[in-house]
Amino acid sequence: MKNINELRKDFPALFMKFNGKHVIYLDNAATSLKPLQVIEAEKNYYEQCCANIHRGMHKMSEHASRLYEEAHKKTAKFINAKSEQEIIFTRNATESFNLLMYSLWAGEYFKKGDKILVSKMEHHANLVPWQFLEKKIGIELEFVELNENFLLDFDDLKEKINEKTKVVSLTHSSNTVSGIVDIKKAGKIIRQESDALFTVDAAQSVPHMPVNVKELDCDFLCFSGHKMCGPTGIGVLFGKKNLLEKMNPFMYGGDMVKEVKFHESIWNNLPYKFEAGTPAIAQGIALGAAVDYLQKIGMQNIRKHELELISYGLERISELEEITVFGPSLKHLNERNGIILFESNKLHCHEIALALDEHSNIAVRSGMHCAQPFVSSLNKEGLARASFYLYNTKEEIDGFIKALKEIMKNFS
């Protein structure tokens, strides 16, 4: 991987100062910082191009269309999808899940009594849409347990899956307890036991490690651009082409149609069948730039760097007796992502986060982390979370631990 100090220069937000001090940004699970290359790509669209896509015969429109389509191709290659037809641009992972849910529902895929399986540690994006169906149609929403190491209990998955299961939707990498799910193993179980569609929440995996949808053999996969150095307002739904072709569109209007008559329309080809209206063109192009940036560094390198950080971070945080960490232990390091979820027996999680910010401009998150049922089962007041990414350093972890120690000393 490129020298870390050189790499950090790509991220202007790292050099922001508040009260004369730089920020230590450890909230990457919420959103990542953006490199200059991505910022430039979005800026260049507006400065040099700025036309709408698929709507004009002129050079500017063609140029914009080409860049936008290239972004689809790059993203497809990034996760080893068959083609850009399997890559639908949405607003974010949440919209990707909603698209999937509404489209399946509209296609009468579900009936009362059908089952949807998710794990207990799912993000709201992969829970609340299914709750809607639970209320609307009366499908059965069931939860796969975690084992004592906060990893998915595959025995429980096997036990709960049956012929009624229509969708199994699992996180690849938890945004809370940091456990990485063996999606290949889960996929094998699902295929063996049912004909359910297998959906993966890859919001915390695609930005941090190599993800190969062919190897994972999932039917759908969702992630957000803003967590992988891309801009906000862009996300991705990967879906197998044969499935997407059979599904109903999510939104209706311009660009998702090939031909429109007064009383009927013919849908456009994939992926545009699911991209109605003028899309987030600048953001899509910038997502392509983010993909380029990450591929240049190498996803294996990013994963390796994060493993070093998480190993060091866990070791350092264990020096604090007042702190309890939730997640797989160091023994299961390879099944962890770069997140440390923790609580203090002396301070509320919001107090920790505020004090870290005020003390040393350290950005962490506190609360339920968009996984309220699960996090509140660990601590009903919520938990604090530090999350690392490719530009974080061991020195920043030292700063984090030092500030945490002082805060524990001063306020408890």
Added chain:
Amino acid sequence: MVFCIIAFVVFGVLGIFSAKYRDYAKEAFHCFTQTAFLKPCTTGFDKKMQVRISTKLSKINPLIGKFVFKQFQLISVLFILLMFGSFFFSAWGAYNFFAFGNCNGPQSNEFCALNPESYNNFWNILFPPNPSQVRPVSSEGLPSIGPENAPIQMIEVGCFTCPFTKATESTIEKILQEYEGKIHFTFKYFPLKSHEYSFEAAEAAECARDQNKFWEFKKAVFLAPNTCTDPNQPNHNAVNLTEAIKNLGLNESEFNSCLASGKHKEFILQEEKESIEAGVYGTPTFYINGKVLVAPKSVSEFREIIDKELSKP
């Protein structure tokens, strides 16, 4: 909620001067109204500020930060009590000022920041006035000496119990001697409320003037010990002045009944009002051919102006 009340007031005031505090003021107000209606404060504003303030203080001194964090509620309650206490006393002072002319009550001559007649007026401390802001006053109907058509027309605006006016008396004597025949000198009454017995002394001076003994009265009074600043002696100035004018040859019963009748009260009040409206801010103030000199310290300050005026064609 306790903290939110104080925070709303503090950030509300700060928000008048700086936009960055307005969001805090809004949040504090929201928190206060929520808890006042027995609903939970959803923003956690008080908790946030507890941590922020404590962390800032702990950078200065960890023990202070820790103490403030732990006792935040108690400290908030204390500040609330102080705030309401100060509101009460401010309102009481304002009531006294508008009802009786002095923040401290009807019988008081103590310092009051709201009193525009006080030397140590609050605004004068912040924005010290200067002589160029003082406007002309009239010398009509006032005691005066020297030729009326003298080239130098001098008015002294003074207070009989003011130590500064007293201190300038010898300087005036010197100037009047030095420039004899060239100065028409008038004394204008400006009794200061903060000086005990000042108004009565001005009335007494007018009563003495009724018996053509004004200048003797003035000299005798300024020679007498001036202890108007001694709060331990009730009516001490009355005692001193009575002693001082004993040997002036005044008809005592006429003088006393003049004082008792209050016949010069209106006149003195009008003189006082005119000086206030002219912006006179200290005694003694001198007008020398319209040029203003406030509490001069030396003869040379007078000479500079007088000589300049005399040199004019």
